[in-house]
Amino acid sequence: MKKKTIFQCVILFFSILNIHVGMAGPEQVSMHIYGNVVDQGCDVATKSALQNIHIGDFNISDFQAANTVSTAADLNIDITGCAAGITGADVLFSGEADTLAPTLLKLTDT
DSSP: OOHHHHHHHHHHHHHHHHHHHHHTOSOOOOOOOOOOOOOOOOEEOHHHHSOOOOOOOOOGGGOOSTTOOOOOOOOOOOEESOOTTOOOOOOOOOOOBOSSOTTSBOOOOO
């Protein structure tokens, strides 16, 4: 359901609630209503959840200067259960930053 449609449904609900409470008489009514309106996300397919990606074998001489990077390696993540209209996804990789180049991921020899 689109955000605009959900918003319209919420407004309609409160409008009907206001009419009903207004017709109830002079009694004071206290209500606490809460909730969230969220977009439906996607799920990561089981086969994509845990992957070992071999990025290649490199000679140490390929990395003689700071900020030297290797060639790219393909990574495929299959997603399922997406709402209609979703055409892509953002992916966040997290880990310890390299001490000399904080925008790069720190690698270890293990």
